[in-house]
Amino acid sequence: MKQNPDTxxxxxxxxxxxxxFLEKGFxxxxxxxxxxxxxxxxxxxxxxxxxxxxxxxxxxxxxxGLFISAFLQGVEENxxxxxxxxKKVEIQYxxxxxxxxxxxxxxxELNTNPKRLNLLKEKIGNLTKSFFxxxxxxxxxxxxxxxxxxxxxxxxxxxxxxxxxxxxxASPVLKVITDMTDTEFQxxxxxxxxxxxxxxxxxxxx
Amino acid sequence: MKQNPDTxxxxxxxxxxxxxFLEKGFxxxxxxxxxxxxxxxxxxxxxxxxxxxxxxxxxxxxxxGLFISAFLQGVEENxxxxxxxxKKVEIQYxxxxxxxxxxxxxxxELNTNPKRLNLLKEKIGNLTKSFFxxxxxxxxxxxxxxxxxxxxxxxxxxxxxxxxxxxxxASPVLKVITDMTDTEFQxxxxxxxxxxxxxxxxxxxx
DNA sequence: GCATATATTAATAAGATTATTAAATAATAA
DNA sequence: TTATTATTTAATAATCTTATTAATATATGC
Numbered sequence: 032m033k034q035n036p037d038t039x040x041x042x043x044x045x046x047x048x049x050x051x052f053l054e055k056g057f058x059x060x061x062x063x064x065x066x067x068x069x070x071x072x073x074x075x076x077x078x079x080x081x082x083x084x085x086x087x088x089x090x091x092x093x094x095x096g097l098f099i100s101a102f103l104q105g106v107e108e109n110x111x112x113x114x115x116x117x118k119k120v121e122i123q124y125x126x127x128x129x130x131x132x133x134x135x136x137x138x139x140e141l142n143t144n145p146k147r148l149n150l151l152k153e154k155i156g157n158l159t160k161s162f163f164x165x166x167x168x169x170x171x172x173x174x175x176x177x178x179x180x181x182x183x184x185x186x187x188x189x190x191x192x193x194x195x196x197x198x199x200x201a202s203p204v205l206k207v208i209t210d211m212t213d214t215e216f217q218x219x220x221x222x223x224x225x226x227x228x229x230x231x232x233x234x235x236x237x
Numbered sequence: 238m239k240q241n242p243d244t245x246x247x248x249x250x251x252x253x254x255x256x257x258f259l260e261k262g263f264x265x266x267x268x269x270x271x272x273x274x275x276x277x278x279x280x281x282x283x284x285x286x287x288x289x290x291x292x293x294x295x296x297x298x299x300x301x302g303l304f305i306s307a308f309l310q311g312v313e314e315n316x317x318x319x320x321x322x323x324k325k326v327e328i329q330y331x332x333x334x335x336x337x338x339x340x341x342x343x344x345x346e347l348n349t350n351p352k353r354l355n356l357l358k359e360k361i362g363n364l365t366k367s368f369f370x371x372x373x374x375x376x377x378x379x380x381x382x383x384x385x386x387x388x389x390x391x392x393x394x395x396x397x398x399x400x401x402x403x404x405x406x407a408s409p410v411l412k413v414i415t416d417m418t419d420t421e422f423q424x425x426x427x428x429x430x431x432x433x434x435x436x437x438x439x440x441x442x443x
Numbered sequence: 444g445c446a447t448a449t450a451t452t453a454a455t456a457a458g459a460t461t462a463t464t465a466a467a468t469a470a471t472a473a
Numbered sequence: 474t475t476a477t478t479a480t481t482t483a484a485t486a487a488t489c490t491t492a493t494t495a496a497t498a499t500a501t502g503c
Binding site for chain 2: 148156196
Binding site for chain 3: 283
């Protein structure tokens with residue numbers, strides 16, 4: 032059963048589960064299907080992860096971590112504010128580009144399963160608070176210098192997140208209604224990063 | 238069983254189904270639960286709509302229509318380009334504000350169910366094409382006049398959609414991780430419309 | 444090799460879900 | 474009233490799901 036000796040069956044199951052969860056979400060994925068695709072007995076899925084819920088948690092935790100890091104990504108370097116913003120946007124965009132299905136899973140499960148919302152809060156509750164405070168401070172300095180217009184951290188954060196997220200959330204819809212080929216869509220993804228940076232930097236101008 | 242004589246049982250079932258589908262999506266909503274909440278026998282749900290799929294289609298079609306209208310909304314009036322953009326953004330935002338759960342349903346089902354993607358395409362395939370062409374034309378005129386920077390219709394449309402959508406898609410997450418009260422969140426929704434218009438208009442500047 | 448632990452499978456219990464059917468009830472028209 | 478149609482219900486078939494269990498195969502240490 033083990034095709035690749037480097038991968039344990041447990042890992043194989045986890046990876047298969049991740050792919051399916053990312054593809055169709057929690058509810059539409061069954062442990063039976065996970066086992067079928069992983070090429071093992073269905074009981075084995077439960078042997079390693081006990082319940083479907085725990086298996087999902089393992090997948091979700093990893094992806095939530097990625098998402099949060101994409102979101103809270105800090106830039107320490109000694110560069111101008113404009114360059115800091117640019118870097119922040121680009122790093123977030125790159126993480127999303129490398130994990131294009133992750134936003135779907137994230138929003139889908141947090142919208143449908145309140146339990147997971149609470150888990151998320153426990154995990155990052157105060158992380159965000161300090162993140163916002165720091166951002167507020169940086170913004171205040173720039174606003175007082177007159178280099179950017181008055182603007183709250185919440186609004187800037189929402190703008191960045193919005194622009195970066197939607198392309199990936201909407202990609203299946205976009206591809207179909209605009210009749211784009213995969214390569215056309217790939218080049219849209221490439222060019223969109225620059226556009227997002229432009230929009231955000233222009234939106235900051237006084 | 239009929240509490241309100243103005244509403245037929247069929248309508249009641251449809252409305253109940255809509256609420257539940259919007260809340261939890263297709264997969265997590267059962268016809269049994271729809272019947273329980275509508276206060277009728279489960280077989281009745283099937284009597285009126287035959288299958289769960291058809292019932293969902295009825296709900297989805299209505300909501301997809303709303304979404305598309307939010308998206309393709311045209312502004313005919315004889316006003317400046319800047320005012321046209323402002324109106325477009327505001328109208329779309331208002332439709333989303335009036336139907337805050339609709340984007341979740343829309344993206345969730347189109348991401349998980351390819352069948353529905355094809356239905357959507359059939360319905361609006363060429364509508365979008367002419368919409369994009371018109372937008373390209375309007376943009377070209379302004380770009381040649383030098384009133385806005387070079388910019389594709391796709392990018393402008395994506396920017397508008399991104400900014401307007403994400404607040405509603407992310408509302409459950411946002412509320413929880415920022416500890417906002419409902420009234421605080423409500424006022425964020427109010428203020429965000431102005432901010433989106435500002436960002437978009439600034440992003441158009443040469 | 445043998446004993447022990449680990450991994451894997453087949454079988455199945457328990458419960459939920461969609462959909463159908465036949466019977467009962469309510470509404471309507473003649 | 475009575476016949477006919479529309480609405481509603483109870484019962485249930487068929488299928489699928491998660492999860493458990495006991496039995497089998499495989500690996501590991503001694």
